[in-house]
Amino acid sequence: MVSVDSRIEPRSWPALATTYEGTGRELLERIAPLVDFLEVPPDSIARSNGGRANLRPEILGELASVTPPLKLIAHGVGLSIGSFDGWNEQYLQLLDQLFNRFTPQWHSEHLAYTTVAGESLGTMLALPRTEEMLDLICERIYRLQKRYSVPFLIEHVIHLLPDAPADYIPAEFLNAITSRTGCGLILDAYNLECDRHNLGFDVGAFLNELNLEPVRELHVAGGTQHKGFQLDIHSQPTAGSTLALARDIVARSPNLGVVTYEFLKEAIPALGHDGICAELARVREAILQ
Amino acid sequence: MRTLEQQQRGVLALIKERPANLDGDPWLKSLVSSREIGMAREIALWWRRFQIESQCRYTSRLMKRLGCFEFEVANYFQSNPTSPYIEQLAPAFLKLMQDHTDSLLSCVAKFELACIELRSGKLSDRHIVWDRDPNLTMSALDEFTSLPVREPRVQYLMEISDAIPGYIACVREERLE
Numbered sequence: 168m169v170s171v172d173s174r175i176e177p178r179s180w181p182a183l184a185t186t187y188e189g190t191g192r193e194l195l196e197r198i199a200p201l202v203d204f205l206e207v208p209p210d211s212i213a214r215s216n217g218g219r220a221n222l223r224p225e226i227l228g229e230l231a232s233v234t235p236p237l238k239l240i241a242h243g244v245g246l247s248i249g250s251f252d253g254w255n256e257q258y259l260q261l262l263d264q265l266f267n268r269f270t271p272q273w274h275s276e277h278l279a280y281t282t283v284a285g286e287s288l289g290t291m292l293a294l295p296r297t298e299e300m301l302d303l304i305c306e307r308i309y310r311l312q313k314r315y316s317v318p319f320l321i322e323h324v325i326h327l328l329p330d331a332p333a334d335y336i337p338a339e340f341l342n343a344i345t346s347r348t349g350c351g352l353i354l355d356a357y358n359l360e361c362d363r364h365n366l367g368f369d370v371g372a373f374l375n376e377l378n379l380e381p382v383r384e385l386h387v388a389g390g391t392q393h394k395g396f397q398l399d400i401h402s403q404p405t406a407g408s409t410l411a412l413a414r415d416i417v418a419r420s421p422n423l424g425v426v427t428y429e430f431l432k433e434a435i436p437a438l439g440h441d442g443i444c445a446e447l448a449r450v451r452e453a454i455l456q
Numbered sequence: 457m458r459t460l461e462q463q464q465r466g467v468l469a470l471i472k473e474r475p476a477n478l479d480g481d482p483w484l485k486s487l488v489s490s491r492e493i494g495m496a497r498e499i500a501l502w503w504r505r506f507q508i509e510s511q512c513r514y515t516s517r518l519m520k521r522l523g524c525f526e527f528e529v530a531n532y533f534q535s536n537p538t539s540p541y542i543e544q545l546a547p548a549f550l551k552l553m554q555d556h557t558d559s560l561l562s563c564v565a566k567f568e569l570a571c572i573e574l575r576s577g578k579l580s581d582r583h584i585v586w587d588r589d590p591n592l593t594m595s596a597l598d599e600f601t602s603l604p605v606r607e608p609r610v611q612y613l614m615e616i617s618d619a620i621p622g623y624i625a626c627v628r629e630e631r632l633e
Contacts, residue, residue: 215541216576245540251461283468286537289500292467299460327496331463331483396495433506 181385181417183451184240184427185443186401188212189226190435195233197440201447204238204272205230206427209261210245220257222264230269240384240425241265241274248307248321249280249294259314266315273383274311275320275353278304278344291399293326296333296340301347308348320383321345322353325361325399326368337368338376345381354420355386356413357405357429364397370412374419382420387413387450388429402434404446410453417454426454458484471497472534504538504545505529511546511572515553515565517597522558547572559587560606564597570616579618586612590626 184204188211213220246258279291294300311319345352362368389403417423428450430438458481466484469476470493478484487493508529509516519525532549539545553565566584573579590612592604614626
């Protein structure tokens with residue numbers, strides 16, 4: 168097992184990262200000078216052919232061509248680490264392909280499930296915080312830590328559905344996972360705001376109860392509301408309230424290494440390349456200085 | 457309280473609007489008509505519509521004109537496992553639409569499916585019989601103009617094959633009644 172502590176060097180201030188989903192060399196050339204890391208979701212840079220997914224070689228080539236080289240973070244969407252019937256082995260094959268070409272600083276996945284009995288839900292759902300789930304998740308994290316030589320981080324997701332019966336409160340559940348496995352944690356300031364808006368989640372109490380030492384990465388993003396729901400669709404500039412929450416988390420997380428501004432590739436036409444670059448400068452100014 | 461398997465299968469059934477036995481799980485029962493499960497379903501459908509619109513452009517546009525796009529995507533989502541990979545989702549959806557009872561929609565779906573298969577090197581020769589000019593049909597869908605009308609006693613025999621220069625050949629033929 169590779170402990171997070173042994174692999175991610177804490178910095179005097181967090182580095183800046185942003186998403187890259189293979190959306191073209193022009194955008195890559197614009198954002199590369201503005202960030203220290205690129206967050207690469209293997210699922211999003213893959214193509215399925217004949218039932219088997221492979222990373223698109225042209226995107227791997229783009230990533231390799233960045234000079235000076237940027238550090239990469241692999242951030243998964245489709246592992247479905249909490250599915251009762253096992254995780255998505257195809258995602259791990261994509262991750263293997265990425266590790267064959269690059270050495271990401273760490274890799275991460277959402278504390279969620281996206282498939283049931285091999286069938287896609289079409290969305291990502293939070294897991295029940297039970298003893299059974301804790302055992303299942305920790306066992307799978309152990310296997311990930313054994314399989315890959317870099318640290319693994321887990322990220323909480325927004326709660327689309329009301330909580331299922333639980334043995335743990337949210338912070339306790341994350342504390343149990345990180346203390347048992349030694350894995351790191353990604354906090355997402357926007358996800359926390361969504362939960363506060365949609366379910367009345369007490370973000371302040373959550374942060375007070377959470378062990379912030381394993382927090383290595385912080386996500387910020389902006390989204391939209393629909394029918395009164397704050398949606399986890401990263402399509403907008405980051406709201407001032409999200410940046411304020413992020414600043415608070417940065418100040419309280421002693422081992423935070425990276426702040427990542429996330430946006431969906433589908434939002435690029437609306438955000439624009441200039442808008443994305445301006446947002447990166449804004450996030451750096453607001454949080455990192 | 458059910459097992460994890462029962463709980464996750466129950467949530468899948470609720471999102472897909474499939475019949476499910478939720479006895480013994482008050483939490484699942486509480487979700488049945490909830491705005492939250494409705495929103496989860498809406499998000500899943502929004503993504504599927506977005507993906508299908510981006511990859512099945514002509515079929516989507518025609519379905520919108522016919523007023524059946526949202527219904528057919530929802531029906532497809534409910535009745536089929538939907539792949540998160542667009543390369544699998546788009547052909548699977550078009551394969552369903554090529555059997556649609558609306559003959560024009562069926563033709564457009566067949567044509568678009570053949571184009572996807574051609575691009576991915578998987579095309580076996582495809583023959584499509586149109587009841588109106590396919591060139592005018594695709595132009596109308598491309599430019600949001602009026603669709604050509606069906607031509608009585610005429611059919612357009614289209615062949616799509618990687619053995620044909622330009623890949624597509626089409627012959628207008630008078631039909632004897």
